[in-house]
Amino acid sequence: NAGVTQTPKFQVLKTGQSMTLQCAQDMNHEYMSWYRQDPGMGLRLIHYSVGAGITDQGEVPNGYNVSRSTTEDFPLRLLSAAPSQTSVYFCASSYSGTSGGAKTQYFGPGTRLLVL
Amino acid sequence: KQEVTQIPAALSVPEGENLVLNCSFTDSAIYNLQWFRQDPGKGLTSLLLIQSSQREQTSGRLNASLDKSSGRSTLYIAASQPGDSATYLCAVGETDSWGKLQFGAGTQVVVTP
Numbered sequence: 379n380a381g382v383t384q385t386p387k388f389q390v391l392k393t394g395q396s397m398t399l400q401c402a403q404d405m406n407h408e409y410m411s412w413y414r415q416d417p418g419m420g421l422r423l424i425h426y427s428v429g430a431g432i433t434d435q436g437e438v439p440n441g442y443n444v445s446r447s448t449t450e451d452f453p454l455r456l457l458s459a460a461p462s463q464t465s466v467y468f469c470a471s472s473y474s475g476t477s478g479g480a481k482t483q484y485f486g487p488g489t490r491l492l493v494l
Numbered sequence: 495k496q497e498v499t500q501i502p503a504a505l506s507v508p509e510g511e512n513l514v515l516n517c518s519f520t521d522s523a524i525y526n527l528q529w530f531r532q533d534p535g536k537g538l539t540s541l542l543l544i545q546s547s548q549r550e551q552t553s554g555r556l557n558a559s560l561d562k563s564s565g566r567s568t569l570y571i572a573a574s575q576p577g578d579s580a581t582y583l584c585a586v587g588e589t590d591s592w593g594k595l596q597f598g599a600g601t602q603v604v605v606t607p
Binding site: 382411413418419420421422423426436468470481482483484485486487488 | 498503528530536537538539540543583585594595596597598599600
């Protein structure tokens with residue numbers, strides 16, 4: 379298994395440009411999520427999904443869109459990039475297990491985004 | 495709103511010493527608590543997950559305890575090695591939407607030879 383993969387690894391954008399960060403997992407996990415990590419602030423949840431066709435907002439959703447058409451993929455779209463979106467973005471996935479509820483979360487390697 | 499705090503922000507110990515990392519949270523109504531390790535420029539690796547009904551979990555040299563009533567978790571790493579140098583993050587799983595994690599800012603650990 380490749381686990382959780384993210385592309386690209388690094389991206390530079392100009393203010394106002396749009397782009398999509400890709401995330402895929404091959405573990406058949408129901409749950410997927412996007413976090414951003416900024417210095418000294420830990421990780422903050424942007425959007426999450428509990429299954430194909432179901433998404434919801436996290437703590438910092440403004441400026442980002444998501445969709446989940448398949449179990450494997452959960453892309454994050456930046457609609458109009460701003461310097462405040464300069465960050466490291468992590469995708470994660472998890473399964474519910476037979477007893478219900480989320481289990482161990484698996485993280486991708488991250489995408490470093492710089493918005494000029 | 496759940497707040498997760500990790501103190502200290504940074505820690506340096508000589509090789510062989512035991513490491514004690516602290517995590518506190520404000521709302522005791524949690525689903526679970528996870529400890530992660532993050533190496534510079536890398537993603538997060540899950541170390542231990544403690545369900546809310548458990549008091550501790552162990553894996554090799556690592557032991558994590560959970561005290562929901564006091565809103566605390568402690569990660570112990572026995573006989574530290576230079577390879578243990580990394581940032582350690584704790585994250586609390588919420589009960590109202592399974593899978594959502596609230597992270598602390600992390601403790602950066604350096605183990606000197």
